[in-house]
Amino acid sequence: MPYVTQMLQLYEQSIDAIRDGDEPAGKLTIGVSESLMIYYLPRLIPAFSEKYPHVRLEVKSVDYADLITQLKYGDYDVALLVEMADWEPSEVTLSTVRVEELKFVGALSTTPLTEQTMFVAERTRSWQQRVRSSMRKVIELPSIEAVKQCVLSGLGVSLLPSFVVQNELQAGSLQELHEAHPRDQVGIFTVHHEKKWVSASMNAFLKEVHILN
Template identity: 40%
Template sequence: MELRHLMTFKTIIDAGGFKKAADELGYAQSSITAHIKELEQELGYPLFDRLGKSIALTQAGRRFLPYALDMINLYSKSKEVMKEANEPSGELKIGASESLMVYWLPSVIMDFMKHYPKVELRIKTIDYDNLSNQLKKGDIDAAVLVETSSWKSKELTIQKIRDEKLSMIQSPHKTNHFASDTMLVTEYSCSWRPIMEYYLKKEGRTSVPRIELPSVEAIKKCVLCGLGRSMLPHFSVKDEIDKGELKAIKTDLEETPIAIYTAFHKDKWVSVNLEAFLNVLHNHKEV
């Protein structure tokens, strides 16, 4: 079983077709087709259903996929082991939630690059609904994210960096009745959205108007303009509260309902690059 055949198989799935895979790998489309035919002959089962211009994995293809990924990852790991020196160098891909990417990670990245300038750091957005797959496929080596304080995962190795609190905020200036009763919210996949919904339900305010916005920064700007209230991680609004630009409203939420975590796949080999990054993160846990 040749590695190039496995790589072709994976790329077809990631790219969404034989032609796109050929373009990405720099092969002729006939070569891509030949790779898959040889792999199918070796396995004794078809891996793809060809449905006109579209393709889909067969049942055998779905069964084979995790093993193909394991073999590809093992090959990559063996190369890293042979190349890797004591000094971290080369690529490191970190997935990060938007709030941390904007309000906490910049100082971590600055510290990391100061100590490990030979590492090519790539920060990518987390797909919360597909995080395990992102880590399994190697799209990212590890994730830094905000989750509930009791978060657990069977597929991931997770480490809590520090507990965090949520702050209910509003403009310090007088607002009209609509604005004082309107909640500016994140999308449902956000880890603290259910906590906010539970709080509103407990307060008997499930029918309050909601405006859903795509980012923490957009929500903050709208609160600053007096468009409504919101509930956000305290680290993302601390500076504005300290300056009096935002007003924190007392709630009866538990003190630390959320936390900052690192996560990587349970089968992931922790390279010296990743180990160095995790160490820097933990050194910043009190910052």
């Protein structure tokens, strides 16, 4: 079955190459992590669509647990995601868009840190492991935005990329717990399978991601 899938992908790629030449056009499927859907895509999609009106973007939520397989078999043409800055997966071509600090944050509280609840998003385990082992109670939620709202409500603390909480930190509704963790960093990456044919549409998307950085 994987062989059949690969043959169909090669056929579709050849049709696209003949039909479109060097002009970006056709469908481009992007896997995107949830936080970037909220905080990055609202800028990226309008700018890209204005430049390349003949490209039809299809956006899917990234499944981190099965990412390499999904890239290999064409569930996504390319992925845009957040991982630890030193992330080095195999079988893919990786490009760093930018690096962000992780912020350990909470609302104003007199509760000792070790007695607070740690809120984590299900798909952010790679960086949440940095502090969760020291917390007495950990609650997993389905989205990074749900985590932020719980922290804003004073229900606990979390470790989040700076682009997720920068407005709240500036407004004072969240505070950074500087003493609680080292200055870890995450990267925003584009990723595609190392054997993936880079179409004109995909190449245009990769360039636009870096332009908007």
